[in-house]
Amino acid sequence: MKKTVKFLEVENNGFGFYGLLGALGLIIAIGLGAAYHMEHSGHWVTGMNNQVVWGMPHVFAVFLIVAASGALNVASIASVFGKKFYKPLAPLSALLAVCLLVGGLIVLVLDLGRPDRLIVAMTQYNFKSIFAWNIILYNGFLAIVAVYIWTMLDATKNSYSKYAGFFAFIWRLILTTGTGSIFGFLVARQAYDAAIMAPMFVVMSFSFGLAIYILVLMASMKWTDRPLGDAVISRLKNLLGVFVAGVLYFLLAYHITNLYATEHHGYEAFLLLGQNGGALYSKMFWIGQVLLGSLIPLGMLYHPTLGKSRAAIGWACGLVILGGLAAMYVIIIGGQAYPLVLFPGMEVSSSFFDGVVAEYTPTLPEFLLGLGGASIAMIAVTIGVKVLRFLPVSLDDSTADPHAKSDA
Amino acid sequence: MSDQVNTSRRKFIGGAAGSVAVTTVAPGILLQSVAHARTPDQPATSENRWGMLIDTNKCSSGCDACVKGCQDEHGWGGEDTNEKLSREDQQAQWIRKVNIRDTKTGYAHSLPLMCQHCENPPCVDVCPTKASMKRADGIVLVDRHACIGCRYCMMACPYKARSFVHESLLDQSAVQPRGKGCVESCTLCAHRVDLQGADAVPACAEACAAEGHDAFIFGDLNDPNSKLSQALAKHGGTEIRADLGLNLGVRYQGI
Numbered sequence: 001m002k003k004t005v006k007f008l009e010v011e012n013n014g015f016g017f018y019g020l021l022g023a024l025g026l027i028i029a030i031g032l033g034a035a036y037h038m039e040h041s042g043h044w045v046t047g048m049n050n051q052v053v054w055g056m057p058h059v060f061a062v063f064l065i066v067a068a069s070g071a072l073n074v075a076s077i078a079s080v081f082g083k084k085f086y087k088p089l090a091p092l093s094a095l096l097a098v099c100l101l102v103g104g105l106i107v108l109v110l111d112l113g114r115p116d117r118l119i120v121a122m123t124q125y126n127f128k129s130i131f132a133w134n135i136i137l138y139n140g141f142l143a144i145v146a147v148y149i150w151t152m153l154d155a156t157k158n159s160y161s162k163y164a165g166f167f168a169f170i171w172r173l174i175l176t177t178g179t180g181s182i183f184g185f186l187v188a189r190q191a192y193d194a195a196i197m198a199p200m201f202v203v204m205s206f207s208f209g210l211a212i213y214i215l216v217l218m219a220s221m222k223w224t225d226r227p228l229g230d231a232v233i234s235r236l237k238n239l240l241g242v243f244v245a246g247v248l249y250f251l252l253a254y255h256i257t258n259l260y261a262t263e264h265h266g267y268e269a270f271l272l273l274g275q276n277g278g279a280l281y282s283k284m285f286w287i288g289q290v291l292l293g294s295l296i297p298l299g300m301l302y303h304p305t306l307g308k309s310r311a312a313i314g315w316a317c318g319l320v321i322l323g324g325l326a327a328m329y330v331i332i333i334g335g336q337a338y339p340l341v342l343f344p345g346m347e348v349s350s351s352f353f354d355g356v357v358a359e360y361t362p363t364l365p366e367f368l369l370g371l372g373g374a375s376i377a378m379i380a381v382t383i384g385v386k387v388l389r390f391l392p393v394s395l396d397d398s399t400a401d402p403h404a405k406s407d408a
Numbered sequence: 409m410s411d412q413v414n415t416s417r418r419k420f421i422g423g424a425a426g427s428v429a430v431t432t433v434a435p436g437i438l439l440q441s442v443a444h445a446r447t448p449d450q451p452a453t454s455e456n457r458w459g460m461l462i463d464t465n466k467c468s469s470g471c472d473a474c475v476k477g478c479q480d481e482h483g484w485g486g487e488d489t490n491e492k493l494s495r496e497d498q499q500a501q502w503i504r505k506v507n508i509r510d511t512k513t514g515y516a517h518s519l520p521l522m523c524q525h526c527e528n529p530p531c532v533d534v535c536p537t538k539a540s541m542k543r544a545d546g547i548v549l550v551d552r553h554a555c556i557g558c559r560y561c562m563m564a565c566p567y568k569a570r571s572f573v574h575e576s577l578l579d580q581s582a583v584q585p586r587g588k589g590c591v592e593s594c595t596l597c598a599h600r601v602d603l604q605g606a607d608a609v610p611a612c613a614e615a616c617a618a619e620g621h622d623a624f625i626f627g628d629l630n631d632p633n634s635k636l637s638q639a640l641a642k643h644g645g646t647e648i649r650a651d652l653g654l655n656l657g658v659r660y661q662g663i
Contacts, residue, residue, distance in 0.1 A: 113557015
């Protein structure tokens with residue numbers, strides 16, 4: 001008979017908990033210091049310039065925002081698709097989603113030229129701008145998932161969790177479509193201006209979000225001495241494999257379409273072959289995104305022995321995350337570095353770097369701000385599971401999936 | 409008695425003639441002055457669409473008088489730039505000379521490139537706060553009070569016409585307030601247009617004319633009698649990346 005899954009706050013008040021808080025707090029403090037330095041001095045202290053206007057902070061911010069919506073998937077599978085197996089995993093999934101989004105948004109806001117004018121962005125909307133819509137979508141996501149968490153944690157409101165979960169699922173799909181469209185709607189850049197950006201970002205979110213979720217789940221269960229059975233991990237890692245392969249499929253469709261059109265050959269040679277100054281982005285794409293971020297973790301996740309090793313699954317998740325950051329770097333920085341085509345077929349030059357691949361070398365403060373944002377997400381999760389009942393007391397095989405045993 | 413001049417009649421005739429003259433000529437003068445300028449309380453209207461035609465045949469590749477003219481007027485760049493901390497790739501450029509060479513034929517020429525003041529500007533579409541905006545008279549500007557410095561407009565502009573201010577600025581031009589953390593670009597010398605209307609000459613065009621090249625024609629695209637419209641009707645004009653369908657306010661001849 002199936003045991004009831006219990007959720008409890010984390011009782012552990014030991015060195016490990018405060019050590020983790022302290023370490024994350026330190027990274028956050030350094031990150032905030034870096035943001036202050038950039039804002040106080042101006043963006044001249046960053047590697048960003050008038051050619052590459054979005055830099056490392058945006059790589060982190062967009063990654064975190066994309067991963068946030070993906071982290072909610074585990075909860076969606078439980079609420080929307082009615083898979084009871086995923087139900088005990090749902091509250092942590094929703095918490096992680098909110099925390100990642102907050103972390104990403106903080107990075108994005110602190111990189112603005114005028115973060116002090118955030119109130120303008122909150123009150124003055126241009127409804128033709130996907131950016132303005134995203135502000136509404138991000139804030140709405142936080143509110144909706146907060147309600148969703150409430151319906152899951154409050155036993156008297158459990159009956160509403162299905163509806164809240166469904167609404168959150170639809171909202172998150174629109175949200176990631178909005179994030180992908182930031183790039184999809186840029187008409188003049190060779191790397192962007194493609195409708196596939198939106199669905200590709202949705203699949204990327206599935207992949208990056210689940211990789212982070214698996215790592216957070218494994219770490220939090222292990223550090224709180226709560227059992228986590230193979231049934232849960234095995235299902236999640238198989239699902240991650242499907243998502244990683246899904247991203248590869250979208251990548252293939254994107255590049256094959258570009259390769260078909262002569263107009264895009266320049267950009268494809270730049271990115272895929274590293275020609276005309278694209279060497280760095282080509283390496284980042286092939287080695288970072290495709291090999292380390294997709295093919296190797298895929299091999300590990302489905303390998304007969306590695307696929308059963310917690311350590312290997314953890315490493316595979318880590319690689320998917322690294323690959324995700326590489327993917328963001330290729331899309332965001334590589335897409336800007338490739339020069340705008342002002343006069344097709346002509347050679348152009350100017351004092352404003354027309355016709356040449358733009359240089360961008362990220363500086364330390366940019367990294368620190370990005371890491372600070374990621375740490376804000378993690379510290380929020382840590383405090384969340386500490387004070388509220390997000391984490392199941394046990395996820396051993398008999399609790400999570402009694403049928404798994406009988407099948408075996 | 410009869411020899412005497414009837415002064416009152418003369419006065420009447422004189423007055424009447426004067427009135428007729430005033431009522432016939434004055435509206436012309438008044439209309440003329442309205443067409444030329446607006447008072448500060450009058451908004452820009454869609455009756456005008458300000459634009460430029462640049463004849464690249466008159467534009468010499470070594471000359472950057474237009475760039476210097478813009479720098480002097482608006483207080484950016486130049487040898488004594490007030491963006492001393494910023495790297496070269498971080499310093500603002502509102503207008504630049506672009507050298508173009510046809511790789512197949514070897515034909516080379518150069519042209520000045522700045523904000524093209526699109527009728528459908530992508531920068532205005534993407535701006536989340538409406539800071540990037542188009543005036544009724546077609547001039548595309550950044551409202552420096554509403555710009556949050558997100559740089560999405562810079563991602564969207566097909567002409568790389570916009571710059572981000574990377575540091576605190578002193579020694580600013582009296583006509584052009586600029587500030588750290590905001591995006592800026594060519595204003596089509598809106599401050600001159602607002603004072604002088606169709607008689608205005610943007611700083612780039614003025615500098616080009618002073619150099620003797622006279623490659624710029626500024627004017628009202630909506631007025632078929634303007635020198636600009638006449639020149640466009642006679643010689644035509646090409647839009648850069650016309651395929652994007654943005655209907656640019658700045659047109660070129662000879663590209």
